Amino acid sequence: MKPRVIITGKEFRVTIERLCYELIENHGDFSGTALIGLQPRGTLLLRRICRALTDTHGIVNPLTGEIDITFYRDDFRRREMPLLPQSTNMNFVVESKRVILMDDVLFTGRTVRAGLDALLTFGRPEKVELLVLIDRRWSRQLPIQPDYTGKCVDTRVNQKVKVTWKESEGNDGVLLYEDIEGE
Amino acid sequence: MPDLPVKKSLSVDHLLGVNDLTLEDIEIIFSTADNFKEIINRPIRKVPTLRDITIANLFFEESTRTRVSFELAEKRLSADIINFSASSSSVKKGETLLDTVRNILAMKVEMIVIRHSSPGAPHFLARHINSRVVNAGDGTHEHPTQGLLDAYSIREKLGSVKDKKVAIIGDILHSRVALSNIFCLRKLGAEVTVCGPPTLIPKFIDSLGVSVEYNLRKTLQWCDVANVLRIQLERQNIRYFPSLREYTMLFGINREILDSLDKEVIIMHPGPINRGIELSSDVADSGQSIILDQVENGVAIRMAVLYLLAGRIGYSDANAQPS
Numbered sequence: 001m002k003p004r005v006i007i008t009g010k011e012f013r014v015t016i017e018r019l020c021y022e023l024i025e026n027h028g029d030f031s032g033t034a035l036i037g038l039q040p041r042g043t044l045l046l047r048r049i050c051r052a053l054t055d056t057h058g059i060v061n062p063l064t065g066e067i068d069i070t071f072y073r074d075d076f077r078r079r080e081m082p083l084l085p086q087s088t089n090m091n092f093v094v095e096s097k098r099v100i101l102m103d104d105v106l107f108t109g110r111t112v113r114a115g116l117d118a119l120l121t122f123g124r125p126e127k128v129e130l131l132v133l134i135d136r137r138w139s140r141q142l143p144i145q146p147d148y149t150g151k152c153v154d155t156r157v158n159q160k161v162k163v164t165w166k167e168s169e170g171n172d173g174v175l176l177y178e179d180i181e182g183e
Numbered sequence: 184m185p186d187l188p189v190k191k192s193l194s195v196d197h198l199l200g201v202n203d204l205t206l207e208d209i210e211i212i213f214s215t216a217d218n219f220k221e222i223i224n225r226p227i228r229k230v231p232t233l234r235d236i237t238i239a240n241l242f243f244e245e246s247t248r249t250r251v252s253f254e255l256a257e258k259r260l261s262a263d264i265i266n267f268s269a270s271s272s273s274v275k276k277g278e279t280l281l282d283t284v285r286n287i288l289a290m291k292v293e294m295i296v297i298r299h300s301s302p303g304a305p306h307f308l309a310r311h312i313n314s315r316v317v318n319a320g321d322g323t324h325e326h327p328t329q330g331l332l333d334a335y336s337i338r339e340k341l342g343s344v345k346d347k348k349v350a351i352i353g354d355i356l357h358s359r360v361a362l363s364n365i366f367c368l369r370k371l372g373a374e375v376t377v378c379g380p381p382t383l384i385p386k387f388i389d390s391l392g393v394s395v396e397y398n399l400r401k402t403l404q405w406c407d408v409a410n411v412l413r414i415q416l417e418r419q420n421i422r423y424f425p426s427l428r429e430y431t432m433l434f435g436i437n438r439e440i441l442d443s444l445d446k447e448v449i450i451m452h453p454g455p456i457n458r459g460i461e462l463s464s465d466v467a468d469s470g471q472s473i474i475l476d477q478v479e480n481g482v483a484i485r486m487a488v489l490y491l492l493a494g495r496i497g498y499s500d501a502n503a504q505p506s
Contacts, residue, residue, distance in 0.1 A: 068218065071230035071260075071490070081190035082494025084211065085218040093226055121227035 003175035006134070006153055006161070012172040015150040019131060020052045022148050023100065026129075030062045033098045034125075038115045039068040039086040042103035044165045045133055049102070063097070065090040065122075072114035088118075095123030100148075104163040106132040109144035134161050134174055193491050197309045197316040200325035201366040209370060213335055215487035216480070223259060223482055233262035236493050238294040239287050242319070243269040243280075246298055248454050248478065249319050249329070253296050256485035265292065280304060281311055288312055293496050294489065297321075315492045323357050329453050330363025332484040334371055336477045337408055340449055345372035350402045351393075353412035353434065353461050356383045356423070360453045361412060365391050378402040379434060382423040399434050404444055410451040411436055411461050427460055437463035441471065449473055 007015065027033045030053070037046030043066045053059040070085035101115055112130060119128065133150035139157065153176070155161060160177040164170075193208045201209075222230060238257050242250055250266075257264045265287065284295065294315045297305050302324035309316040320326040338344050349368050355361045355377045365388075368375050375393040377384055384395055396402045403409060414430065424430050441448065450462070450472040458464050467474060 070218070071222070071232045076232055077235075077494060077496055079190065080495065081192040082491055084189040084191050084215060088218065088221050090225075117231070121222075121225050121229070123226060 001178050003162070003177045005173060006176050007151060007174035009172045012174070015133070016048055016052055017056070019133075019148055019150060020049060020057060023049070023053070023131070024057060024059075027098065027100075030059050032096075032126075033100065034063040034065060034092065034094055035100050035102065036065045036067055036090075036094075036119065038101065038103045038111060039066055039088070041105075041163065042101075044167060045104050045131075045163075046102045047167075048165070049131075063092060065092065067115060067118045069111060069114040069118050072117040074110060074114065090122055093123040094119060094125040096126050097123075099125045099128045100131050101128055102131045104132065105134045105136060105161050106130070106144070106146055106149075107136045107139055107161075109140045109142035112144050113142050133163055136161060192494055196492070196495075197305070197318075198327050198488050198492060199305050199309060199316065199318050201327045201330045201363045201370070202325065204327075204370070206370050209331065209334070209367065212331060212484065212487045212491065213338065215491060216335055216483040219259075219486040219490075220480065220483040223479075223486075229259050229261060231261045232490060233257070233260040233493055236260075236294060236496065237263040237265065237290075237292045238296060238489070239265045239267060239292045240319075241267045241284065241287070241295060241297045241299075243297070243299040243304070244320070246319070248481070249298065249326075252478070252481040253317075253319060253328075253485050256482050256489060259482070260486055260489060262294075262489070265290075280307070284308055284312060288314060294493060315496060317488060317492065320359055322359065323362075324359055325363045325366075326359040326453075327363050327367075328481065328485050328488060329360045330367040331488070332477060332481045333360075333364050333410060333451060333453065334367045334373075335484055336451065336473055336480050337368075337373075337449070338371075339476065339480065340473055341407065344368060347373045347408060348376070348406045349373050349408045349410060350376045350378055350396075350406035351410045351412065352378045352399065352402065352436070354383045354414050354423075355379050355388065355412070356385050357415045358412050360410075364410060365393055369393070376402055376405065380424050380430065399436070400440060400443070403436070403440065403448055404446075406448060408449045408451060409436065410453070412453065413455060413457055414461055431460050435459075435461055435463065436466055438465045438469075441466060447471060451477060453477070 037043035050064055066089040068086045068088045070083050129147040131148040132146045135146055135149045135152045136155045137152050158179050162175045164173050166172050191211055194205050195203050296317045296319050298319040300322050302322035304321050305316050305318040318327055334344050341347055351361050351364055365375055369392050376396050377393050378396045452474050456462055456467055
């Protein structure tokens with residue numbers, strides 16, 4: 001079945017722009033703030049937001065990192081094949097920093113929970129905030145809520161939300177697929 | 184470009200030898216080890232992945248480096264561990280290998296790391312018990328994690344292993360490290376030459392796709408990497424060469440011989456080094472040597488092997504959760 005478009009290319013740009021304004025409101029010039037994307041897809045959001053912050057809003061070299069959460073997941077040994085990790089790129093510690101954790105889609109909250117665990121191995125941050133492009137409401141399995149949200153959508157468990165990026169899929173957008181087996 | 188998480192597993196349930204692994208298996212282990220290497224250099228060098236797994240380290244033969252390395256790898260993965268050494272156990276009272284292991288398994292152990300002086304002991308166990316078995320050296324047969332970490336260290340130093348020229352020098356006959364190295368390096372596409380006294384080079388070793396050379400200088404001049412092995416006096420029931428002094432004169436690597444070459448050869452050694460016999464101290468401690476990198480990489484490789492083998496223990500579809 002053809003997927004339903006939740007966010008088009010134009011709305012996508014506006015959403016990213018709005019998220020940037022919200023971040024600037026709270027973090028000013030981003031001194032003492034670190035932006036961290038969760039592998040694999042959160043890093044694409046991180047790069048896009050960083051580019052917008054740098055190009056449009058004149059934020060100079062915001063501190064960024066990428067974290068892989070594979071070894072912190074709570075579903076190890078519950079799938080047929082183990083997941084292979086992606087790279088973690090963190091050349092700083094987060095001790096006493098304000099961290100903005102980013103992922104493309106917030107669903108059950110388990111990825112973010114693992115992300116918090118992985119983050120804490122790099123020190124004790126002063127504060128951690130969560131930014132997501134899509135918040136799938138009513139599907140949380142853990143008490144985790146975003147601080148910055150691109151768009152809230154109401155979905156069923158057997159649906160799948162996919163964020164597409166110009167860099168990897170050729171165009172920006174968010175699609176909703178029907179009746180996908182739970183991944 | 185990053186995409187959804189990749190799901191892959193090894194083609195084997197146990198790590199009994201490098202010979203059983205496919206090229207893809209080795210590549211999966213290496214790429215996973217890259218991640219663990221990054222983790223063991225973090226402020227907190229521990230992940231919770233194996234927190235519900237118990238691993239027994241059964242060392243029926245002495246070991247320092249490998250035992251400590253496995254133990255550290257297991258602890259960094261948060262596994263519970265039991266250490267067992269033959270010298271302080273009921274093996275001395277005549278208990279068989281299978282009985283010893285079955286008793287340990289009755290205490291709910293999911294993985295076993297075993298070193299044994301008999302070639303094939305880990306294979307025997309893997310056939311008779313339900314746990315995952317990792318061979319930490321079986322007699323003169325294989326020492327797979329050492330073979331993997333040596334190739335991984337070459338890959339790290341030179342960018343890749345393919346088409347690199349690697350010499351394995353010394354006691355090839357008694358060395359499980361040599362055999363695992365040969366299997367691993369050949370699978371990865373390296374050229375391998377073994378060099379040592381004719382009495383310490385097994386007949387028909389060329390059938391494994393390696394060349395044989397008896398002249399140390401010629402070998403060093405040819406190779407990019409020299410993996411120098413220990414003379415294993417404890418495994419030599421008869422004399423294979425007249426004296427250690429003569430061995431050192433013909434096959435010992437010192438500064439003088441390295442300086443006489445027109446290239447810089449990378450020096451490796453699986454340890455423990457007999458300083459002044461197969462390797463002089465100034466060479467072992469020089470910038471050419473990557474011996475301590477091998478030790479660090481050993482922990483990352485063993486973490487990768489344990490992680491990948493543990494991945495399917497007790498797998499149940501019913502437990503699968505959306506994420």
